[in-house]
Amino acid sequence: MQPKFQRRVLIGVGGGIAAYKVCEVVSTLFKQGIEIRVILTNSAQQFVTPLTFATLSRHRAYTDDDFWLSYNPRPLHIELGEWADIFLIAPLTANTTAKLAQGMADNLLTNTVLASKCPILLAPAMNTDMWEQVAVQRNWQTLLTDQRYHSIDTTSGLLACDRVGKGRMAEPKEIVSYIQSLLHTFGKRDLVGKNILISAGGTREFLDPVRFIGNPSTGKMGLSLAVSALHRGANVTLVHGVSSLQVPPEIKAIPIVTAEEMRQVMLQELPNYDVIIMSAAVADMKPRDYNPEKLPKKALPENLALAPVPDIISELASHKQPHQKLIGFAAQTGDIVTPALDKLHRKNLDAIIANPVDKQDSGFGSDNNQAMYIDKNNQIEIPSCSKLEMAHHIFDIINHHLIHHN
Template identity: 70%
Template sequence: MSLQSPRRVLVGIGGGIAAYKVCEVISTLFKSGAEVRVILTDSARQFITPLTVSTLSRHPAYTDADFWQPTHQRPLHIVLGEWAEIMLIAPLTANTLAKLAYGMADNLLTNTVLASTCPVLLAPAMNTEMWQQVAVQRNWQQLLTDNRFYGMSTGYGLLACDRVGAGRMAEPAEIVTHIQSLLCTSGKRDLLGKQVLISAGGTREYLDPVRFIGNPATGKMGIALAQAAFHRGADVTLVHGIVNAEIPSGVRSLPVVSAAEMEKAMLECFPTADITVMAAAVADVKPANYTREKLPKRSLPESLPLAPVTDILAQLGHCKQPQQILIGFAAQTGDIVTPALEKLHRKKLDAIVANPIDLPDSGFGSDNNQAIFLNKAGDRIAIAPGTKLEMAHRVFDLVVSH
């Protein structure tokens, strides 16, 4: 997270075995440059200690013992509520959920929520039967009607009670990514109700079952775009080739291998998309002939006949409706603007992101990136170096504002 530091994240830990996972969240946030403060509920102290979280956050942990002591010039919950840019409550227990749903406050954590105005990210965790109770689901849905609150889906798997089912807390990496998105956007949901279609990753064009023409794309940029759009409220479909990163939960995933498969999936999804971002690294050519059985080494051709691959982005540009927004990516070396502008106009795009792949710490495989955003109105806007998630949010900022 290369956002302007220090960013202020307040973490509230509830009483559940998943509390141990929050330690990784705190550590990751601190290492990324954020200031982290932690509130432990009394029940959370049955699972982890104030010493543990204070060591990871480099700041004393707050408990109810601090809340009820008249040792502060101003009430502690007011100070913490005003300090926080983002709040995380994890694990969110059924008890704390019920209190928040009805505006109740009987401890430091719940009083701080009511004394703050910042976005609050909720990561519930509980036994499957508890999570599926009508009362719990009613409280969950009621709380999410308040635009301050952002809910993370529970996972499915083996729980601490040995039950296999829903109720697992979201994984630390997913929680951290959502926090970073909220810091980028201050919680705005400017894509709410929008259908966003994104392509990611590289394609493979096979000569035989074990040999192919490909590229170094990992899909990280496209996945970051999908995460950013989802966190801003969009319904997201991700058509992806081979990727080296986990597909975000909540995103519809359509895996493909070849350019022909990606073309079919994109053309099927495109008519209902409000915004389409073509971030995939699609092959330009493929072997002219495919052999169903592996070719012996001695049978490999000395020169490989090639055939062109259909330009998916150009197809989308020619069938685009006026209300649709179509964004391309141009991975370039050297002069990145001239070829990107040519693609912008030839493929009838609304904008294109010119992406240098020959600069350090950007382009294929990197967690970071930089670009120049060009649109059909003639704007030319530099996107400063940063994480791919930050760049994804910057792209959507520009799409929404232009």
């Protein structure tokens, strides 16, 4: 059965080996119910065929040969430019970068750029020496002065030329995530100039080197908050517990293990931020005594003595300045609102996000979530959605009720 399309993404594929990664981008977006059109430059066809993208997108892929056909009812570049909600160019080559920076239009891809008004996401990829050329960086920086252009910077690693260095195109998962953000915001950068501090994941409180008290938190919600803030233009720092999640290089990541480590980092970083979001699942108690060597099983206590862990968010609330906004999270079962309201007032928070962890496809480890945003004057339900989408809903609400309300 054909999916019900709700959004339209146009993808321009440049001539580079990284074009193979765009196949996964197209496949993933199609499975998410997004309608896809693909333009290939002549060079791109040396790496991936139009048939491949036509098969993955369930629609013919366009080349420069189509550009000059007379049977198009309207000019093809005009039709495609008006059709797109979001325009991705990946891999962006040095050649296309130069053309876009100068406003040139000598093929279907560059003509469609000039005929469109939607946000454009750029994912460059090239050899390290090419990427670091003064002329290439000048053209790249020129592009970034245009508010239409959003960018995913290159990463470092082993390149197809066997060079190890900067120039790798971002991975498909990161590109898809950015497209999802743009489909929500349509390119608005309403957090530019804001510094946002986010905690994520669970903490571990050790009994000995191999045993600890912990929780199932994976940090997915906190990372989604960090990524959504980044895509909206903020400067973001993520303080996170032990996790296998990949943090984009544009986000300052500070790993911690214990609640005390998180406490020290959060208090140290606090003065530099406008918005602080404590989405981490911090331990409430820890073993009273730590053993530096592994305890044999027979030596484990039948009754484990516990000690309280410092209340990080209350301490942050007591130190924050009037212009700073502090938002907490409350993972609950059953009634999620009543305990969240109590936490909001008792800990002097500006807002709290209450989310259920006892519902299917929600809470710890899930890719989706649902929640109730609560502040002193509002209760706003956020229905079940992906965690990235929920993060954007949270920032929509925070922007309206906290950041710009005053």
